[in-house]
Every structure is written in C-alpha cells, then in structure tokens.
Amino acid sequence: MIVVLTAGTTDEQRDEIVRELKELGLGVRAMRGGGQPLLHITSGPTRRARQVLRDDCVQALVPTSGPRLRRHGHRIYPYYLIRWSAAGIVIFGLMVLLAGQLPPGTGEEIQLQHPPATLDWPWYLNAPRALVQAFDAQQRWIGWSALLGLVLVTLALPLIDRTKGEGLQRRWPFVGASVVLVVIALYLTWTGASA
Amino acid sequence: MQGRELSLRQAIWGALRSPLPPGYSGRPTFGWLLVVLFAVQLFTGILLATYYQPSPALVDDSLRHLMRDVSWGWLMRGIHHWASHGMIVLCALQFVRFLISGAYRGPRCGQWILGLAMAALIVAIAFVGSLLVWDQNAYWLLTRTLTVIESLPSIGPGLASILRGGEQVTATTLNRALAIHAMLLPWVLSLLIGLNLWFLGRRHARGGEK
Numbered sequence: 001m002i003v004v005l006t007a008g009t010t011d012e013q014r015d016e017i018v019r020e021l022k023e024l025g026l027g028v029r030a031m032r033g034g035g036q037p038l039l040h041i042t043s044g045p046t047r048r049a050r051q052v053l054r055d056d057c058v059q060a061l062v063p064t065s066g067p068r069l070r071r072h073g074h075r076i077y078p079y080y081l082i083r084w085s086a087a088g089i090v091i092f093g094l095m096v097l098l099a100g101q102l103p104p105g106t107g108e109e110i111q112l113q114h115p116p117a118t119l120d121w122p123w124y125l126n127a128p129r130a131l132v133q134a135f136d137a138q139q140r141w142i143g144w145s146a147l148l149g150l151v152l153v154t155l156a157l158p159l160i161d162r163t164k165g166e167g168l169q170r171r172w173p174f175v176g177a178s179v180v181l182v183v184i185a186l187y188l189t190w191t192g193a194s195a
Numbered sequence: 196m197q198g199r200e201l202s203l204r205q206a207i208w209g210a211l212r213s214p215l216p217p218g219y220s221g222r223p224t225f226g227w228l229l230v231v232l233f234a235v236q237l238f239t240g241i242l243l244a245t246y247y248q249p250s251p252a253l254v255d256d257s258l259r260h261l262m263r264d265v266s267w268g269w270l271m272r273g274i275h276h277w278a279s280h281g282m283i284v285l286c287a288l289q290f291v292r293f294l295i296s297g298a299y300r301g302p303r304c305g306q307w308i309l310g311l312a313m314a315a316l317i318v319a320i321a322f323v324g325s326l327l328v329w330d331q332n333a334y335w336l337l338t339r340t341l342t343v344i345e346s347l348p349s350i351g352p353g354l355a356s357i358l359r360g361g362e363q364v365t366a367t368t369l370n371r372a373l374a375i376h377a378m379l380l381p382w383v384l385s386l387l388i389g390l391n392l393w394f395l396g397r398r399h400a401r402g403g404e405k
Contacts, residue, residue, distance in 0.1 A: 087224045088231040095235065095281060099273020106258045107330025110251070119339060120332050122325055124283045124318055155311060158304035161297060171297055178294040 001046035002062040003028075003039035009057045014039070017052055024048040127188040205396060225289045230388065232278045232285065239275040240377060247327070249373045251366050254329040279321040286314040302398055309391050316384045323376040329369060337372070338364055 003021070005014060014030060014037055021028045027043035036059070041049055052058050121129060131150075132143035153160070163170045246265060248257040261268040289310065293299050299307035322340075326333045341364065345355035358375075360367030 084224060084227045087228055091228050091231060091281065092235065095232075095274045095277045096270065098277040099270050102277075103262070103269055103273045104276040104328075106255060106262070107328050107332055109255070110329070110331050110334045115335050115338075116331055119336055121336065122322060124280075125322065155308060157294075158299050158301075158307055161300055163297070163300070166297065174297065175295060178291075182291055182294070 001041040001049055001064060003041065003049060003052060003058060004060045004062060005037040005039065005057050006059045007036050009037050013057045017055060017057060020052055020055075021049060024051065121192075123189060126190075126192045127185045130188040130192065225285055225292065226391075229282060229285050229289070232282045233384070233388065235278045236275060236282070237381065239271045239278070240381075242271045243275055244377060247373075249327075249366075249370050251329060251369060254327070254369070258328065275324075279317075279324060282317050283321060286317055290314060306391060306394050309387055309394070313384060313387045313391070316380055316387065320376060320380045320384065323372050323380070326372050327369070327376060334364065337368065 003017070005017070018028050018030060018039060021039065021041065025044045026041050026046065026049060029040040029042050031038050031040055046063070049061055053061060128147055131147050132140060135141075135143040161171070161174050163174070165171075168175055243261070246257055246261045246268065248254060258272075261272060263269075293303075293307060293310065326337045341355045341359055344358065345351050347354070356362075358368070358371060359365075360371050
C-alpha cells in the first residue's frame with residue numbers, strides 16, 4: 001500500500017502521518033515519486049491506513065499488488081499450501097488405489113512344529129540382510145560389522161564431507177560413492193538376501 | 196519473525212506464508228508427504244486398533260471380521276498397510292536426495308542425524324506392524340528376529356527377553372509388539388518430527404532456507 005501525500009506536504013506533516021501510521025501498527029518507509037512525497041507501508045494490516053485519509057495532506061491510497069493480508073498483518077502466500085495439498089491428495093489417492101487393488105492378506109495359520117522353508121522378509125530389509133548373509137555363519141560378524149560401519153559412516157557424513165558448494169567438480173568423490181551405494185542398495189533390495 | 200526461538204506453530208505459520216523461491220522444484224514436498232502419510236497412519240491405526248484383538252487365538256478372526264464385515268474396514272487396513280510402504284519409499288528418496296546434493300553439510304547436520312533416526316524408526320514401526328498379522332510367516336519372522344537380537348553381545352539376551360516377555364514367543368510377545376508398534380515408537384517419531392520442524396523453522400527464520 002502506498003500513501004500518496006499532496007505535493008505541498010511539509011516534512012513535519014509527513015512525519016506526523018508516519019507517526020500516526022506507526023501507532024496503527026504499520027511499518028512505513030518514506031519515499032518520493034512523481035514529484036510527490038509517498039509513504040510505502042511495508043508491514044502490518046494495511047487496511048488500517050485508510051484512517052489517515054481524513055488528513056488533508058493525504059491525497060490517495062494506492063494498493064500495491066501482492067499477497068492478501070490476514071489478521072496480525074501476516075502475509076499469506078498460499079502457494080506451498082496449494083502444492084502440498086495437491087501432493088497430499090495425490091499420495092492419498094495412490095494409497096486408496098493400492099488398498100483396493102492389492103489388499104493385504106491374513107496369511108496362513110501358525111504351525112509351531114513346522115517352520116516355513118523360506119521366510120518372506122519385508123522388501124525394505126533385503127539390502128541389509130543381503131550384506132550380512134554374504135558371509136557364512138562363522139564369518140557373519142564381518143557382515144554385521146560392515147553394516148554397523150556403514151551406518152556410522154552415514155551418520156558421520158557431515159564430518160567427513162567438508163567440501164563447500166554444490167558443484168559436481170568439488171564433490172565428485174562423494175557423489176560417485178553415493179551413486180554406487182544407491183545402485184548397490186537398489187540391486188540388493190531387488191534381488192533379495194539370496195544374492 | 197521475532198527472535199530465533201520458534202514454536203511449532205510459528206514454524207508452520209512461517210512455512211504457510213513463505214513465497215516460493217524462483218525455480219522451485221518441489222523439494223520440500225517429500226518431507227511434507229511423509230508428514231501426511233504419518234497422519235494417515237495415525238488415523239487409520241486408531242481405527243484399526245478399535246477392531247484388532249491382540250490375542251493369538253483372536254487375531255485372525257478379528258482381521259477377517261475387519262476385512263469382511265466392518266464398513267470400509269478393508270480400506271482402512273489397506274491404506275494403513277500401503278502407507279507404511281509409502282513412508283519407507285519417501286524416506287529412501289529423501290535420503291538419496293540429501294546424499295547426492297550434499298544437503299547434510301553445514302547447518303543441516305542436525306537434521307541429517309534426525310532424518311536417519313526417523314527413517315530407522317519408520318522401518319521399525321513398519322516391520323513390527325507387519326508382525327501383528329500373527330500368521331505363520333509373521334510368527335517365524337518374529338522368532339528369527341528375536342534370535343538375531345539375542346545373539347547380540349552383552350545386551351542381546353536381556354533385550355530379547357524383554358521383547359519376548361519370557362522364554363517363548365507367546366501372547367505376551369504379541370502384546371509387547373502391539374505396544375511398541377502403536378504406542379512407543381509413534382510417540383518417539385512424533386517427537387522427532389516436531390524437532391525437525393522446529394529446526395526447519397529456526398533455519399528459515401535465520402534466512403538459511405528460502
């Protein structure tokens with residue numbers, strides 16, 4: 001919102017209006033434009049500025065384009081909300097679709113004396129299980145140690161990677177290692193623990 | 196935004212009134228979708244808990260009743276099941292994004308650690324939840340998992356005994372699995388999500404994130 005003051009407004013009169021606007025809770029910046037003194041309302045509920053229209057020095061109020069204002073003068077930019085809501089609706093729709101097309105089953109009755117020949121582990125445990133089971137029973141500890149080491153390195157990455165900037169030229173060892181790790185993890189997840 | 200200490204309300208309010216930066220690529224959406232799916236999980240989980248009977252003799256009947264007789268019961272269970280998988284996929288995507296872009300460096304270090312802890316919790320909640328079906332596969336998965344935990348040095352036997360509730364996998368084990376899945380871990384996860392939002396809000400207030 002721009003408050004346009006008449007051309008003959010003195011500095012004292014301008015300061016008086018600025019003081020009045022600040023008392024109304026508005027942030028004001030004095031400027032000049034088109035040969036006239038102007039007051040740019042930078043924050044606060046701009047509709048309150050209408051109260052200064054009764055002052056003879058105020059020629060007009062010019063609303064500036066921009067986001068709507070809500071109570072307490074907070075500016076609302078609903079773009080995040082709109083995009084996030086759309087994304088939320090899409091993912092919820094996907095869940096409903098999957099629930100209808102691939103409903104979870106109830107499984108077989110438990111047989112305490114007859115464990116199944118193969119256990120159906122969840123897919124998200126395939127990669128860590130494959131890493132551990134890559135070693136035979138006597139050397140399984142190597143697999144566990146490797147898994148633990150991987151977790152510790154991942155946790156400590158901010159301390160290990162001290163590079164600056166986003167460029168691939170500086171970060172290529174880390175980007176390369178990350179890509180290799182992701183590809184291996186995907187492969188092990190896909191093939192399962194038998195790999 | 197006054198001061199550097201922000202409440203959760205201020206963090207959310209700040210996010211809502213933030214304009215999109217030029218070239219916005221939808222990056223924050225992964226985190227938001229995780230929160231959405233977590234809310235879905237809480238809602239459907241509460242509904243499922245009203246029908247689920249945590250007793251080995253009654254689990255199967257209660258699940259069949261839910262799927263066949265309860266209005267929209269099949270949908271609630273299906274959404275709960277798939278949303279848990281969805282959360283893990285989103286976690287993995289977020290992890291890869293952080294890893295490739297190097298977003299774990301600098302002021303995001305805390306969020307990286309928090310994110311890894313949250314990912315581990317989400318996987319743990321999903322895995323324990325899959326055991327609550329209490330069928331042949333779930334029973335033996337649980338038995339095998341407890342054997343692995345028991346083999347851990349020093350803390351293993353004690354931890355396995357606490358989780359199992361005795362020497363054998365029994366109704367007590369099922370009850371403990373339910374308590375861990377529906378009460379303990381979701382509360383911890385909620386706490387971490389809140390902490391993460393607080394970190395985000397604080398960084399946002401400092402101008403670190405546009």
